[in-house]
Amino acid sequence: MYRVVGPSGPACEISFEYSENPNPSFVDKPVTFTVSPDDASEDTVRGALKACMTGRTGKYQCGGPLFEQLTYGAPAYASLEYGGDGPLPCGTPVEVDGEPLYPMPKDGQWGYVNRDGDWKIPPQWNRAGDFHEGRAIVGGRNAWGIIDRDGEAIVAPEHASDVDGRPPFTTYSEGCTVANIFTDTSQPAFFLDRDGKAYWRDQRPEGLAKLDIAEFGSFSEGLAWFQIGSVVDEQHGWIDASGEIAIAPDFANSGDFNGGLAPASLEDHDQFGFISPDGRLQLPRKWTLDGAQPFSEGLAQVSTGAFEIAFMDSNDFAFHDVTLSDEDTGPPVRAEIEAAGAFHDGLAPVDVEYDDTREFGYMNQHGEMVFVPDRLDGITVCDARLRPEFHNGLVRLVVADNGESCGDEAYLDGAPAYEAAHYVYLDTLGHVALRQAK
Known part of the structure; x- marks a missing residue:
């Protein structure tokens, strides 16, 4: 308080x-x-x-x-093996063999199942994240760690989360995760490799050592953004894996590179655009966007004005609204985009509004609604506000046990059990692929 x-x-x-x-x-x-x-x-x-x-x-x-x-004050909660102060083992995507594994709760704890629902890692954690590059974040509260696909700890589950209560590790990308561990002493952001070794925790490369870096982003296409200063006067730039500054911190906002483009905004105003790895504006021709998210599968969410959301491809605007069938009358309608997530497996979560009606569903890359979960037989979504995204061909949703009412619980924290709801995984056609047993 x-x-x-x-x-x-x-x-x-x-x-x-x-x-x-x-x-x-x-x-x-x-x-x-x-x-x-x-x-x-x-x-x-x-x-x-x-x-x-x-x-x-x-x-x-x-x-x-x-x-x-x-x-x-007191020492840190836990220690990590130190990897070094030099170049990072990051910046190259990691391919992992084996079938996809999906978080699934049972008896109040999370484990992992395959697409057939067979248990591959027994339930044993209060929270569990998706696997990325063969690594997943597990734990909860002040005991977060990282596991491999066998369920073995790469980083022991003994690290405290940050002030916001989220895990202190980002999902793995191009061989590394960013760690923001909250301890009894100051812990600047640093990197962990796939073996759990820490880099730049005690000392950063010469070109970064004198900068007051508050945050690092994950590596994407060989570059990672960094933030200097506070929320009020922050500056953003990008580094490569050697620790060299690839793009000077001349921007007020930054994001991940995808398809050779990254969202950014200038320091002297709040208008956004997309830059190339040389730091030059590429899309649109001028800094005219009110907001921009990173590209994913060739499309990026942008804001063109107050409460105005659209999607762009690498050349121009792709679509400003979503086509879907009216549940009552049948003919297609055009619906305004209220909020949306990123594209994965060809679909993105989206909140739309038309004729005073609001719906949550999944759209394709042409701006067409593929399915609305609440229209499916026996499905009422309880965590639509989170706009869950697809991963490895499935999306995980919290749905009402009785198919109608979610009750008064809050469904925002990834708990392994709820009184009136359970987890399901839907495929890209809206079919139930996996369901939590209660």
């Missing part, structure tokens, strides 16, 4: 403290920081808090018992 303490010179002082936390030593110990009253948005407050909790005090005048404990 937090409270506004009052003015501190021209700034506003805010105090935050945990009422509960997996680490009891954090509870009831305030951390204080200051923000400008002219920019006291939720993002600014969260950014200031994260800066204090990870030792990047910046201009926030961090203080208080919890800040001192985090900065000068």
Whole structure:
């Protein structure tokens, strides 16, 4: 919880403290920081808090018992084998043999099954993520780790998550994951290879050592974005696996490269576009977009104005709305895109609205709705707000046990069990491929 303490010179002082936390030593110990009253948005407050909790005090005048404990206090929860300070073993996609494995809960714990529903890794974790490049993030709360396809720990499940409560590791991409481990001492972002060895944890390459890097992105097409500074005055650029700056930090936003293009925005205004690996704007011809997401399977979600979403290909706009059949009358209708996810296996999740009707479904790369889960027999989706994306040919959804009502539970945290709902996997035609046994 937090409270506004009052003015501190021209700034506003805010105090935050945990009422509960997996680490009891954090509870009831305030951390204080200051923000400008002219920019006291939720993002600014969260950014200031994260800066204090990870030792990047910046201009926030961090203080208080919890800040001192985090900065000068106890040792980290867990150690990692150190790989080195030099070039990263990242930047090249990793091909993995073997059948796809899918997270599935049983008796309150997560394990992994194959497409036939046979157990390949027994249930044993509170949370479990999808496999990427033969590695998956498992654990929960302050005990996250990384496993291989045999269920063996590559990184022991003993690492605390960050302030936001998410896993401290990103999904693997091109041989590495980014680690943002939250411990009793400051832990800057660093990289882990597929063997769980840490790189750049203690020291970064010469070209990066003097930069106040707050975040790294995953490697994609040989490059990874990085962020300098706080939420308010952040700067973004890209590095290669050797640690050399490939694109100077002259941008206010950044994203992953895909198909030779990455989303970015300029520092002096909020307009977005897509750049090439040389840092030059390629699409559109001017910085005219209000927002942009990375490309996936040849398409990228963009914002063209307030509440206006479209998809672009590498040349121009592909579509601004979605075609679907009206459930009552049958004829196709054009529906506005309210929100959407990325394309995988040829489909992307999308929220649409038409004639005061809102629906969640999966569209193809032509802007055509392929199926709406809630229209399927016996299916009522409980976690549509998360807009789950396809992976390895299937998408995992939480659906109502009785096919009609989800009850009053929250379905946003990936819990292994719910009172009134269970998990199913649908294929790209909307058929149930796997179902959780209850």
